[in-house]
Amino acid sequence: MLKIAYFGKTSFALETKETTVLLNPGTWDGESAVPDDFDCRVIIVTNHEDDALGNAAEIAVNSKAWILGNESTIERARERGAKAWLLHTxxxxVPYEIPGLKVTPFSLQKRSVETGENIENLGLHIEMSTMKVSYLGDSLVRGPFGHLETNVMIVPVGGEHAFPVKDAVSLCIDALPQVGIPVRWTSEDQPKKFAKYIEQFGQKTTPLLMEPGQTLEVQWAAGHEFRHSVSSESPEPE
Amino acid sequence: MSERKTVVIDLEETEKAAIGELSGLKSAEARGILSVNNVSDRSRIWNVRVLLEESAGGTSFSEDTLSAGEIDAGAKWETDYKVDIRKPILTLTERFDTCGTVPTDKPHWAYVYGKENPVKITIKVKNETDGQLDNIVLNKTIPPELTMMNVESTSSGATEFDEGTRTIIWKDFVVYPREESTLVISATGNVEDTDSRSAGEIVVTYRGEDQQRSGLTPDMTALTEFLTGIETAETEPNQWECILECSNESDLMVRLDKAEVYLTPEDDGEKQKMIDDAPRMEMFPNQEWSSKFEIGSKSPPKCNQEVVYTPMRVIAKRVLGTIEKTPQKLPVARIDYTKEFDPPEVGSFDKTPVEVTIEVKNVGSARLNSFTVEDSLPDDVMPPKPEHVTAWVKGREYSGELEVAIDPEDQNPEVPHKMTFKILNLKDSVGEVEPGETVKINYAIMAWRNRPEKEYPSPICCEAHTYPEGLAAESASAEDGHKIGILYKKRSISTKKGINKGSDPGQFMVVLVIENKGEVTVENVEVTDWIPAGFEYVSTDPVEEAPMEKPVDDGTNLVWSWARMNPGDKKRINVGVQAGEDAGEYERREPQVTSD
Known part of the structure; x- marks a missing residue:
C-alpha cells in the first residue's frame, strides 16, 4: 500500500512501510506547507524556487533526510544550511534508487515566480510499493509523461507558472492514470473544471480533489485490481 | 264582416353580449320595450292598463299593472325595461388556428416569425333556443397580415368579402332550433416583427321572431267606443220586456267579458240580478249583442247594467341580438441564439477542453413550451457524454427532463457527431419560457489535435414551439457556421548527429539527439539513420530504444518510431557500430525524420 498525504499547494508525502518521501515542501506567502519537524527519509524538490524548496533544508536537518534535486536546487539548499552529505543532484x-524507492527525473520546465523566465523543473516518475506516481507539481511542459505508465498523476492546473487546466487534462487523457490529482490552482473553479473534464474525457481516470490533511491510499487488490480511498488522517511521519 | 283590428302589445327585447378573445362570455344584458299600439284608424282607447300579473319577475318592472292612459288612434304607448339574462340565445365561437395544417385539440395561438403560417379560422353560431333565428349577419374583420384568404366552407348562407374594410360578411341564412352553422376560412399569415397581432373582431346580429328573453305575459284592459243600454218595453199590461243592448262602435275588435243587469224592485227592495252573462264574445266593429228578460211591473222597471268589455289585443314579440367578440391577441414566436466556445480558439495539434455554451432566447412575444437544439460537432473533436450536459431554464439550473442524443453514440474524436438536445413540455415543469427569458445549454468538448489548415465548422439549428405544437420558431447558423478557431502552433523537430570513434578498433559510436523544439506535440515520429555498407549495427544505449534494422542496397537503415513527442521531449540515443574488414571511412548522412 502507498499512502499519499497532501499538505496543500504542491506538497505531498509518499509513504510506504519502507520509506517516506516528501515532495516539494514549498513556502507560500511566508507560510511553510510542511512543518519543520516532519520526519522523512528523502525530500525531492523539483526546482530551486521557494514554492518548491521551501523549508526543505530545515526538515532535512531535523530528520536527517536526503534532499534530491537538480543542480540549482541543490545549490540553493546548500545555501540554506542543508548538510552537504545529505544532498544529491x-x-x-537517470534513475535514483534506494530500497523501496525508485525515482526517475525528467528535465521539464516551469515559469519562474521570481523572474518570469522559464527555468528547469524536474518531472518525477516515482515507483514505490509497486505503484507508479508521476509528479509534475510545478511543470509547464509534460515531457515524456504522456506515455509513461502511471497509476497516480499529480498535475498543476493553475496556469501562469505551470500547466493550465487543459494541459493537465490532456496529459491525463494520454497517460491514462487510475487517479488524477490537481494541484497548484489559483482559483476554485480550476480543480473543478479539471475534475469535470477528466470525468467526461478521461477514459479510465478518476479525478480526485484532495484537501490539505487528507491522505490517499492506493493499493493493488488481488494483485491487479487498483483500489484507492481517501481518509482525513493527518500525514504521519515515518 | 269588418276587418279584424286588434290592439298590439309589442315586446321587442334586445340582447347584447360580449365574448372574450377565446370566445368565453364576458357579459350579456338585455333590454326590452313594451309598447301598446292602437292600430285603429279612428277609435281612441283609454283607461288602458297593461296587466303583467306575476310575469314581471326577472325584469325591472316593479308593479304588476302598468297604466298607459289613453292612446289615440294610430298611436302607441311604450315603456322600456331591463331583463336579467345569463347568456345570449345565440352562441358564437371562433377558433383562430395559426397552424391549421397540424390537427390539435386546442388551436395554435401564436404566429411564427418569418414563416408562412397556415391560418384556419372556424366560426360557429349555435341557436340555443327552440325557435328559429334569422336575419343573421356576421362580420369578421380580416387582419392585414393575412393573405391568400379563402372561404373553405359554409354550412349555410353566403359570404362576401369587403376589400375596403377587409371584412368577411356572412349572411342570408337561418339557424334552426338547437342547431349550428359553421364558416371556415383559410389564409396565410406572415409577420415580420414580434408585435402581437389582432385576430380581427367579429360582430354578429340576429333576430329571434316570436321569442322573448323575459317571462312577460302581458294582457290589457281598456275602453273604447262602445255603446250599452237597456230598452224596457211593455208587451202586455204590466208586463215588461227588458233588453240589454251592446254595440261595438269602434273599428277595433272588442271582447265583451261581462254583461249584468240589476232590477230595482218597485218597493225599493233588494236588487235582483236579471242578466248575468259572461259571453267573452269577440265583437267586430259595429257588431251588436243583446240579452233580455221579462218582468211584471206596474211601472217601468228600473234597471242598472254592469258591462265589462275591452278592446282585443294580440301580443307580438321578438328578440334582436348582437354579439361582439373581442379580437384575439396573437403573439409571435421568435427565438434567437448565441453559441460560444471558451476558449474561442485552441492550439493546433493539441488536446484542449472547450466549453460550449448555447443560449436560446425568446425574443418574440409568445410563451414557449419546448426547445430543440441540434448542434453539429466536426471531426477532431471528442463529444461529451450525455450525462455531462447541463441546462438552465429561465436562469435556473434545469433538473427536469433533458433529452440528449449523440449520434453516433460514442466519444470517437475521428468522426463528426450530431448532438440533439430536447427540453420539452416546460408548462408542466418550470413553466413556459416567457419573452425575454432564455434556455441555456452547456457542455464541454475536447478539441483533439486539430490541424491548422483545416476548418472545423460547428453549425447549429435551434427550434422552439408553443403549446400545442405547430410550426417551429427557428434560428440557425450557416452550414459552415461557428468554426472552432485553430491557433497555429509551430512544429519543430530537431535532429543532431555525431559520429565518434569507439574505444575498440573499428568501433564507432553514433550519437543521435532528437528533440521536439516546437510548441505542440507531434505524433508517429519516425527517425531513420543510415549505416554504410561494411558496418554492422551492434547496440543501442539505452537498450529500450533499440531500432528496427532494414537492409538497403548501400547499407542498413535503423528506424526508431515513437507514438508521440511532446514539446521539450528529447531522445538521446547512442548507437554502437562495428566496422567490417574493408569498411573504410564511416560516411555521414543526415538522419531523416517524419511525423504527423
Whole structure:
C-alpha cells in the first residue's frame, strides 16, 4: 500500500512501510506547507524556487533526510544550511534508487515566480510499493509523461507558472492514470473544471480533489485490481 | 264582416353580449320595450292598463299593472325595461388556428416569425333556443397580415368579402332550433416583427321572431267606443220586456267579458240580478249583442247594467341580438441564439477542453413550451457524454427532463457527431419560457489535435414551439457556421548527429539527439539513420530504444518510431557500430525524420 498525504499547494508525502518521501515542501506567502519537524527519509524538490524548496533544508536537518534535486536546487539548499552529505543532484532521466524507492527525473520546465523566465523543473516518475506516481507539481511542459505508465498523476492546473487546466487534462487523457490529482490552482473553479473534464474525457481516470490533511491510499487488490480511498488522517511521519 | 283590428302589445327585447378573445362570455344584458299600439284608424282607447300579473319577475318592472292612459288612434304607448339574462340565445365561437395544417385539440395561438403560417379560422353560431333565428349577419374583420384568404366552407348562407374594410360578411341564412352553422376560412399569415397581432373582431346580429328573453305575459284592459243600454218595453199590461243592448262602435275588435243587469224592485227592495252573462264574445266593429228578460211591473222597471268589455289585443314579440367578440391577441414566436466556445480558439495539434455554451432566447412575444437544439460537432473533436450536459431554464439550473442524443453514440474524436438536445413540455415543469427569458445549454468538448489548415465548422439549428405544437420558431447558423478557431502552433523537430570513434578498433559510436523544439506535440515520429555498407549495427544505449534494422542496397537503415513527442521531449540515443574488414571511412548522412 502507498499512502499519499497532501499538505496543500504542491506538497505531498509518499509513504510506504519502507520509506517516506516528501515532495516539494514549498513556502507560500511566508507560510511553510510542511512543518519543520516532519520526519522523512528523502525530500525531492523539483526546482530551486521557494514554492518548491521551501523549508526543505530545515526538515532535512531535523530528520536527517536526503534532499534530491537538480543542480540549482541543490545549490540553493546548500545555501540554506542543508548538510552537504545529505544532498544529491539528480541527473535527467537517470534513475535514483534506494530500497523501496525508485525515482526517475525528467528535465521539464516551469515559469519562474521570481523572474518570469522559464527555468528547469524536474518531472518525477516515482515507483514505490509497486505503484507508479508521476509528479509534475510545478511543470509547464509534460515531457515524456504522456506515455509513461502511471497509476497516480499529480498535475498543476493553475496556469501562469505551470500547466493550465487543459494541459493537465490532456496529459491525463494520454497517460491514462487510475487517479488524477490537481494541484497548484489559483482559483476554485480550476480543480473543478479539471475534475469535470477528466470525468467526461478521461477514459479510465478518476479525478480526485484532495484537501490539505487528507491522505490517499492506493493499493493493488488481488494483485491487479487498483483500489484507492481517501481518509482525513493527518500525514504521519515515518 | 269588418276587418279584424286588434290592439298590439309589442315586446321587442334586445340582447347584447360580449365574448372574450377565446370566445368565453364576458357579459350579456338585455333590454326590452313594451309598447301598446292602437292600430285603429279612428277609435281612441283609454283607461288602458297593461296587466303583467306575476310575469314581471326577472325584469325591472316593479308593479304588476302598468297604466298607459289613453292612446289615440294610430298611436302607441311604450315603456322600456331591463331583463336579467345569463347568456345570449345565440352562441358564437371562433377558433383562430395559426397552424391549421397540424390537427390539435386546442388551436395554435401564436404566429411564427418569418414563416408562412397556415391560418384556419372556424366560426360557429349555435341557436340555443327552440325557435328559429334569422336575419343573421356576421362580420369578421380580416387582419392585414393575412393573405391568400379563402372561404373553405359554409354550412349555410353566403359570404362576401369587403376589400375596403377587409371584412368577411356572412349572411342570408337561418339557424334552426338547437342547431349550428359553421364558416371556415383559410389564409396565410406572415409577420415580420414580434408585435402581437389582432385576430380581427367579429360582430354578429340576429333576430329571434316570436321569442322573448323575459317571462312577460302581458294582457290589457281598456275602453273604447262602445255603446250599452237597456230598452224596457211593455208587451202586455204590466208586463215588461227588458233588453240589454251592446254595440261595438269602434273599428277595433272588442271582447265583451261581462254583461249584468240589476232590477230595482218597485218597493225599493233588494236588487235582483236579471242578466248575468259572461259571453267573452269577440265583437267586430259595429257588431251588436243583446240579452233580455221579462218582468211584471206596474211601472217601468228600473234597471242598472254592469258591462265589462275591452278592446282585443294580440301580443307580438321578438328578440334582436348582437354579439361582439373581442379580437384575439396573437403573439409571435421568435427565438434567437448565441453559441460560444471558451476558449474561442485552441492550439493546433493539441488536446484542449472547450466549453460550449448555447443560449436560446425568446425574443418574440409568445410563451414557449419546448426547445430543440441540434448542434453539429466536426471531426477532431471528442463529444461529451450525455450525462455531462447541463441546462438552465429561465436562469435556473434545469433538473427536469433533458433529452440528449449523440449520434453516433460514442466519444470517437475521428468522426463528426450530431448532438440533439430536447427540453420539452416546460408548462408542466418550470413553466413556459416567457419573452425575454432564455434556455441555456452547456457542455464541454475536447478539441483533439486539430490541424491548422483545416476548418472545423460547428453549425447549429435551434427550434422552439408553443403549446400545442405547430410550426417551429427557428434560428440557425450557416452550414459552415461557428468554426472552432485553430491557433497555429509551430512544429519543430530537431535532429543532431555525431559520429565518434569507439574505444575498440573499428568501433564507432553514433550519437543521435532528437528533440521536439516546437510548441505542440507531434505524433508517429519516425527517425531513420543510415549505416554504410561494411558496418554492422551492434547496440543501442539505452537498450529500450533499440531500432528496427532494414537492409538497403548501400547499407542498413535503423528506424526508431515513437507514438508521440511532446514539446521539450528529447531522445538521446547512442548507437554502437562495428566496422567490417574493408569498411573504410564511416560516411555521414543526415538522419531523416517524419511525423504527423
Amino acid at each position: 539528480l541527473k535527467p532521466e
